[in-house]
Amino acid sequence: MSRSVVIFTSFFSIIVFSALLGCDNVGNNNTICKNNPELCADLHKDSWCRYEKSDLLKSRLRLKHEQSPPGKDLYHHLIHLEKYNKCIELASGVQHILHPERTNDRTRAFGLSAQSLAELQVSTKESNDPYLVYYHWTRFNDQVAQAKILRAERLNLIDDIEILAGIASYYQKYDPAKARQVYLAVFNKSNEENFNPEWLLGLANTYQKLNDLEMTYLLSRANILMSENQVSEKSMLMLINGDSELKIFLDEHAEELVDSLQSGSYHSSKIRRILEKE
Structure with a gap:
């Protein structure tokens, strides 16, 4: 077998594998939406932002089954909502000539996801959960949140290594020994x-x-x-x-x-x- 044939075969395999992954995400999304239509009502319907949409839907489904969602799950939900909102904002700027209703649907989804994100940010602002405190500190430079998270670290109340790494990065500027x-x-x-x-x-x-x-x-x-x-x-x-x-x-x-x-x-x-x- 020639080298060019091997390269083509490998490239074709990558394309097929990527397509299968994408189809799998679409299938999962469709199943979630069919069984939980309320989780999808404010999201766009076409295949744009499929990964961000899939992550957001899985997060919503998890929260749906939690009577009192832990801060960690809300934190990750905020992250997924941010990523979806950013992606669909870009997608809403793409004008669909043959099907303008798709552009309108993305624009609607962008507005609704921005509203959902803002509401969740407001509702978690006063939380003392380390994950949510860290979110408000890193996203908004919230000084009250900063004081809370640094105090929690001093009291050894934080186990999450991503949060600890963020705190270490902060201390680099002010206290290298810490x-x-x-x-x-x-x-x-x-x-x-x-x-x-x-x-x-x-x-x-x-x-x-x-x-x-x-x-x-x-x-x-x-x-x-x-x-x-x-x-x-x-x-x-x-x-x-x-x-x-x-x-x-x-x-x-x-x-x-x-x-x-x-x-x-x-x-x-x-x-x-x-x-x-x-």
């Missing part, structure tokens, strides 16, 4: 499935503010290994004054860190003790 503490907590609470390589850069930047350039290099190198980000090797070497022997030593530790994070063995690793050493 940022380091929170980032290390994120590392300890994460696993091989939910670890975000960007947190390595966050901790690297924190160490740079603390003037620990060796740790800055180590963590930056680990980020490169995990994310395949392109960086200037010259700039990397400048962090350690061009010390080639130190580079070899730190590169080995960076590989060890990546291996421990990807294998889920970070908690028992030697590199963890190195990072947490004061």
Whole structure:
């Protein structure tokens, strides 16, 4: 079989697989709407924004079966509603020449989803749930929400690593030592499935503010290994004054860190003790 045939076959397979995924989403949406028409009444009917619509419908269905929805579910519902609203706003600007009613339907859906989003934002504004407090802090720079979320972190009331990472990022600007503490907590609470390589850069930047350039290099190198980000090797070497022997030593530790994070063995690793050493 020629190489061109292999490439065409692979490309065709990707197209078919993507189409099947899309059809699966449409099928799921249709089933949900058939059994729960009230969940779909304010949404658009055509195939635009199919993934955002599917996520929103699943979220609505989950909330429907919860008598008192937890803050985490409401938080994710807000996120799904935001994404749907943004997508359908763009779609409403596309004029359908043959079927103008489709454009009108998207415009209607955009207006109604914007209203639903605004109402949910208002109704959750005074919540003390960490997820909802975090939402209002990050979306609106709500200072009351900020005070609540930072206090909750100080009292060790937050387990969600995404929220903790957001708090660590905030502290980078004002208290690098505290940022380091929170980032290390994120590392300890994460696993091989939910670890975000960007947190390595966050901790690297924190160490740079603390003037620990060796740790800055180590963590930056680990980020490169995990994310395949392109960086200037010259700039990397400048962090350690061009010390080639130190580079070899730190590169080995960076590989060890990546291996421990990807294998889920970070908690028992030697590199963890190195990072947490004061």
